[in-house]
Every structure is written in structure tokens, then in C-alpha cells.
Amino acid sequence: MTTATAPAANKDAPKKEKKFRGVVTVNREHCKGCGFCVEFCPLECLDLEADYNAKGYHPPFLSQPEKCNGCDTCGLYCPDFAIYGYREKLDGSAA
């Protein structure tokens, strides 16, 4: 913690063959569309939906699933506990 830059992207973001994939879960109806998760996703793999939820907000979705490494930065930023990320082993079990 010596600089004020964005939280570091996961260093083991794989260039080589992936052993896991990132999963993002969104509770659409609890989202208030603040956009924190989209803005601060270190791998820029989220976007806001064009659709609205029942309260009239645009919830996020994983627009680039191949880039997500499940670091859960979105989950830490979310003020409404409406999104979180995790890693899933490519054989199907959770990492």
C-alpha cells in the first residue's frame, strides 16, 4: 500500500492455459446501478445491462466472461451486496 493506484489486478491472470474461470453472480433486483463494479473491475469485463430491474436501475453483467478471473473486486466495491465474483475450476468444481 504505497501508491494510490487502483487495486492491483490479479497477478496470476493467466496468459498460459487457464485452470479456472471467473464467475460473477449478480442479484439484479438489489442493484442500484451505481457502476462501481464496472468502473473498478481490474480486467474490465463487466458492463451495465441495457435493461432495467424492477426499481429502474441497470444492473451489471459479465460482458467478457473469458477475461474474468474471479478476483471479486466487484464484490468488494458493491455498496448493495448485489454482485460478487469467485473462481471455478475448469473441471466444474469451485476453486
Place this chain on the structure above:
Amino acid sequence: MSAAVRENPADKYLRKERMPSIWCPGCGIGTTVNCFTRALDASGYDLEKVAVVSGIGCTGRVAGYLKLDSFHTTHGRAIPFATGLKLARPDLKVVVYSGDGDLSAIGGNHLIHAARRNADLLVVCVNNLTYGMTGGQVTPTTPQPAIASTTPYGAFEQSFNLPHLVASCGGVYVARWTAYHVRQIAKSMGEALQKKGFRFIEIIAPCPTLYLRRNKLGEGLDEMKFYQEKSVVMNGADTREVSLDFRDEIPVGKFVDIERPTLEEAMESQLSKALGAKYVPYSLPVKA
């Protein structure tokens, strides 16, 4: 989405039946709570032994959303309530979670005295530079010349530098972050949870509905980007150097991390020194 969906790691710390919260879109309070849940998770504490105490206001609602023994007290009095709770229940970890107006204006006297006596409390102060719940009035932390509903022509008083206030009164752990610094907040909260004595973490957070709107500063997200751009990490800085000015740089970091006897330790040590064998130490309440 995967078939084996995991639970949100925050969920087990939340009263989910009370969600969604009352907080506005783009408010930073929820983000800090999210960080707090991660710090609790990492601490490995028995959650039955963690109690949270809040005062009044937007941040005062935190107690009502955390699935812990939780107390939503009166305006400004979270710290003395928590001091009483901790003295009666030294087995509990007691966390005070409240806002800048609650803790530093109406509750200012308790803040300085709890720091002075080193009450064994972790105090999380979400500083959004305004009174949110009542509609955006000026607080002791509103920087000059920000507009508030009760300073419509701009704030004209010098604002509090909270880390300096708490450090100079004797707080043993003093840090400041912004809501942008999520991992640092979680780490700081984790560190502070492990420590004893009066620990104070200030978190600068956006109030989009009142502070930002009145000052034409955009949305919560714009403010988070502003924090990203303007924060300067100054770990170990002299707290005299970390005051906040309107739209200027934001000094963040861990400023103080020292040890000294807590209120309870000092009380016990003095009483047993003075009374010797006649001293009967306090014991936890038992169910008769």
C-alpha cells in the same frame, strides 16, 4: 452462470431479510460494510462475540443490517454505549460504526474522551462530509467552502482533521482511506480488529444525493474516480499534515499504530495495586 453457485461472502454477515438497504445509489457506506464483512471473514472471530454499535444517521443504519448483536443507539452516543457494553462484557469485540456528524459533532466529546482513556473499541467513521439522513447540512468535517443546506453560501468554518484529533487524544490505531480503497479498508479493519485499545478508521465516502449534488460534483462514481485520482498514500504521516481541503489531495494511509494500556487494563491494574487482596475483579454476568 455456473450451476454450483456460491453464496455471496458478505451474506452471512447481513440481515438479508432487511435488504436492499435504505442507502442511495452511489452512496459509499455499503462499500465500507462490504469491506468490513471481508475483514470479519479473514479474522476468524467467533461472530457471536462481535457486537456492533451505531449512532444515528445514514451510517447509523449499519448496525441494523449486520447480522451480529447490534445496537442502534441515540444520536452521538454510540461510543459511551459501546464503552459501557465493553466494560460489562470484556469477552466481546465491540465495533462502533457511525458517521462524521454523529461521531465528531454531537458525539465529539465522547470521541475525544474514549480516545484519551483508550477504550477498547474499534471505531469506523464513514465521513461523507455532511449530514445525509437529515438532508445535507454542514458538519464539522465539511470543508470550506462547500455548499450544504445550512451553509447555502459555502461553509466558512475550519473543518476537523479527524485522524489528528483522535491521534492527539491518544488513539492507538488511526487510519484513513476512501471508499475507493476497498482492499486497504478491509486490511486496515482486519489489523484494527486484532488490536486492543481505541482504534479509529476514517473512510471518506461519497454522498451523491446531498453533498455531491449540492456542490455539482456529479455522481457517486465520479467521486470514487476523484478519490482514485486525488488520494496520496502517506503511511506513518504526522497527522498534522493530513487535513482535508475542498477538492484537494486526500492523504490516506495508516498514520498511527502504537500500544498503550486500555481503559480496562489501566483500571484493573490501578485497582489491584491500590486494593491488593481486597480487590474483587469484575466477572462476566451469568444467567441465574
Place this chain on the structure above:
Amino acid sequence: MSNANSSGVLTGSHYLDGDHACSEGAIAAGCRFAAGYPITPSTEVVERIAARFPRVGGRFLQFEDELGASIALLGGAWGGAKAMTVTSGPGFSLMMEHIGYAAITETPCVYINVQRAGPSTGLPTQPAQGDMMQARFGSHGDYRLIALCPNSPQECFDLTVEAFNLAEEFRVPVLVMLDEVVGHMTEKVVIPPAGEIPVSPRRWTKKAPGEFKLFEPAEGSLVPEMTMPGEGHQIHVTGLTHDERGYPNMTIAAHEKMQRRLFDKIVLNADRIVKWEEKDLAGAEVVVVSYGITSRVAEKAIQAAKEKGVKVGSFRLITAWPFPEKQILEMSTKVKAFVVPELNLGQMSLEIERVVGGRCKTVGVPHVGGTVHKPEVILNAILEAVR
């Protein structure tokens, strides 16, 4: 009811002032947490607590002000301890918000107020009974609580024990309303053996987490059971209007339900709470109603009136709130008048007037405080009342 813990009880005959007797009463009742802020004429209570608590396993802390002290005890009470604070005059005004908080959160606790003459700083070292209506309605909003009025050091001991017991039984803040004279008067106080002092333990729930609701009245009662933090109940306590789980609920229906029960648990249980002392009521044509130090001054006036052939009885309020309505109402159909001396310009006399509803006369004997009545003044009021 169980009995006091013998380790803390100062069994025997003592020469104590009312303030110190309150401290001993608290210890005997099992109070082991106190918060305070010094203010004349109540300071001796916390001074004795500060000296005695470390010898009986209690914790006392002097806070930075009455605002802090008056909520720190609630933190202690929710922690599971029996807790109290003490104050006077301006301090009582500062504590009002937390008496309301204790009422809405149904926190068992005791506030002792040694009344001095006001308003404001007034006469800090001199007596009055000017806080009687403040004791009843001083915090904003509407609620009911219990207030007791000792008239001797012995009763300061007894009623402080009683206050803790009532606080547990009804989950309510209980006020012990001394006046400066009673607080500073030194007399013999007999403290019984611990085994003879009845003490109400906290009514801990036996229900499991998930089943227990912190604000749901126990079966067959209007009062909920208690628990404490650290037991897995994940309780939530708020000063907002709340439902039975303690969760904020901003509806009129929730407010109605909560408020009615807070009111009913005291008002409908008045018969279990109200205590008084009566003398010579049979055949009395006039009854002197008094409390605290004034009841002792009135004794002399009553004696003098009897010597003049007046049939005069006395009714001393031990419980001020809830008010002994039934007893006053019953007497009002039999007597010509109530004579009500008090160290204020008319507070409890207003309540008597209300209950009496014109069935007989209510003759107030007001006094601004600073000292006590001259017995002749009360005597004259008695003689006037029967004319």
C-alpha cells in the same frame, strides 16, 4: 425472586445518609455496573459506588458528561449487568433522552435523581421536589415508567433494591426520586442478611436463537424476556419504532402495537407496582397526601391538627408513577379534601385533582423549595380544608 449475593451485602446496622444508602441498596440488588457524572447533591452516591464496587466485583466509570453516563449504563445493562446511574438537577434534564431510549428499548435499569431546586442551575445544594412531572414525562414522545419516592435513608436502601427488582420484572427504566434532604439526611439504616433481601434476577429466555424475539411479550405477560449479546441470538436493539424482532418498522400499525404494549405493561400492572403508606384513613375528613421529605414535615402538622380535633389521615406516595389512582379515587368519595404539600408549585397535586375529578376538594400547599415547609403552613391548609 432469589436472594442477594451475600458477598456484597453490608448486613448490619449503619449510620448512613440517603445517598450512601442508595449505593448499598444497589449493591444488595446485584448492581455491578454503574456510570456517573458528579453533580450536587447526588455525588455521594457515585463516590460510595466508586469506593465499594472494586471490593464487590463491580465496575464503575465516571463519564465525560451525563449524556455519556446515561447511555453507558444501558450498554452495561444490555451486556447483561444490572446497571444504574445517578444525577440531580441539570443532569436529570440531560439524561432525559436516554430514559426515553431505555423505555423504547425496554432496558432494565435504574436512574437515581436527588432533586434540588431549579429550574436550571437553581439552588444546587438545596432541596425541591420539582422534577416529579419530569420524571413522568420528561423524555419526548409518550411512554410510561416507574418512579419511587423514599423519605428516609432506610427507604433509600429498600427502594433502590425494589427499583432494580421492578426494572427486571417490567423491563423498564425505574427512577428513584430522592430530594436533597433525604439524600443528605443521616439515620440508622438496617441492612438485612443477604438471604432476606429479595432480588429479581433478569428474566433470561430459554428459547433458542431463531425462536426468541427480543420484543415479543412472554406468554401470559406484557413483558418480553431478555437475552444478552454473545449468545447467538444476533439481537437488534433500536430507538426507532420496531417490530417484535427489534427491526425498524415505520408503519403506524407497528407504532400502535409497540406503544400500546409499552403503556399497558405499566398501567395494567399498576396494582402490582404501586406502594403507599397510609395512616388513620378510617373516618378521616381530610387526608394529607405527601411524599419524600415533605411527608415527614407533614407528620408534625397532622399531629397538631389531630390535637385540634380534626379527623385527619395521611397517605404517603411511595410509588409516584404509576400513580395510585384507584386508592385516591376511592378515598375521594369519603373525604372532604386532600391536602397536598410538596416542594414545587403544584405537580402531584395536579394529578390528584385530575383523579378526584371534583368529588372532593384538592388543596395544594405549594413551596418553591430551597428548604422545607413550615409545619404551621400545612396545618393551616388542613384547618382551611375542613372548614
